[in-house]
Amino acid sequence: MPESKPRKKTSSAAQPASGAQAYKPNAVWFKPVMFGLMIIGLFWIITFYISEGRFPVQAWESWNIVAGFGIAIIGFLMTTRWRS
Template structure:
């Protein structure tokens, strides 16, 4: 039986990559100030919620935000918004 001819395959060479200035620059670690602000937002939100529970009915601006029990309590919105801002900042933290 006759043998079939073996075909030679060309070696694959990937196309040359173009490096942009932005891709060539490696991102370094985050500034300690950024980390401090990030943690500060989270802690401030936590402190806001704790103070709202413990003494919210005695603090004037917290009563104005709805801490008197008659309507919607915006203190929860402020506290959780501060915590969420801090958590969103963690996505940019390196």
């Protein structure tokens, strides 16, 4: 009795399940920017407190704290997209 041709086996790891996305690692610049924003935000706030409000932007007064936290929060939000 003749044999039938075997089917080609596909690896389940090579093909994502229906509806799933294959994730790629982040670009090389992603981690330095992410950590850089967190550090810049921290230094912005520290500079504001150490200089007693004269630096980084004297005209902004206490809004410098909001700016520092805003910069740092952008860095923290980037951590939710971090893939290795």
